[in-house]
Amino acid sequence: xxxxxxxxxxxxxxxxxxxxxxxxxxxxxxxxxxxxxxxxxxxxxxxxxxxxxxxxxxxxxxxxxxxxxxxxxxxxxxxxxxxxxxxxxxxxxxxxxxxxxxxxxxxxxxxxxxxxxxxxxxxxxxxxxxxxxxxxxxxxxxxxxxxxxxxxxxxxxxxxxxxxxxxxxx
Ligand SMILES: CC(C)(COP(=O)(O)OP(=O)(O)OC[C@H]1O[C@@H](n2cnc3c(N)ncnc32)[C@H](O)[C@@H]1OP(=O)(O)O)[C@@H](O)C(=O)NCCC(=O)NCCS
Numbered sequence: 001x002x003x004x005x006x007x008x009x010x011x012x013x014x015x016x017x018x019x020x021x022x023x024x025x026x027x028x029x030x031x032x033x034x035x036x037x038x039x040x041x042x043x044x045x046x047x048x049x050x051x052x053x054x055x056x057x058x059x060x061x062x063x064x065x066x067x068x069x070x071x072x073x074x075x076x077x078x079x080x081x082x083x084x085x086x087x088x089x090x091x092x093x094x095x096x097x098x099x100x101x102x103x104x105x106x107x108x109x110x111x112x113x114x115x116x117x118x119x120x121x122x123x124x125x126x127x128x129x130x131x132x133x134x135x136x137x138x139x140x141x142x143x144x145x146x147x148x149x150x151x152x153x154x155x156x157x158x159x160x161x162x163x164x165x166x167x168x169x170x
Pocket of ligand 1: 093
């Protein structure tokens with residue numbers, strides 16, 4: 001599977017399948033936070049991509065293609081002032097999950113981040129119930145720095161968000 005993976009910048013066309021990956025408001029919020037409205041649509045996708053076209057870019061966005069099909073997606077939000085990159089909106093397509101795609105995809109995304117600039121701090125937020133994502137991030141060396149308790153409202157629920165980061169040597 002991993003050998004067939006090709007990572008390229010995201011386009012409106014390659015992100016067109018994304019709404020189908022998140023069939024409920026909870027699934028959408030788990031991936032993209034509470035700032036998105038359900039269902040995900042082309043207008044919200046375009047707003048994300050617009051931030052990849054600023055100079056310098058505020059955001060990077062990539063897709064992982066397997067035989068031309070969009071199998072993974074991730075964004076990296078860039079803080080150029082302090083050299084902080086935040087992995088965001090990372091997902092593997094439901095039909096490709098559990099096949100070992102996440103690690104090679106993220107490795108390529110982080111290599112592309114390094115090609116764009118110097119970001120010694122790489123961070124991310126993940127909901128504390130998201131045990132599969134947390135297992136992945138911890139295995140990659142991300143360190144839990146704290147939990148923002150009850151920080152996100154999804155429907156009538158409130159979710160705890162854990163903050164993770166790696167301080168990277170270059
Ligand atoms: C998190 C997610 C990206 C993992 O993708 P995946 O394709 O299932 O992951 P992989 O098969 O490549 O496995 C990579 C690692 O993830 C972890 N993992 C994946 N599925 C897991 C599960 N069911 N239970 C525990 N850990 C799991 C493991 O650490 C695994 O490594 P290992 O196989 O060496 O143990 C995927 O579940 C997803 O897209 N979830 C919905 C969106 C989301 O929550 N994104 C994260 C937002 S912070």
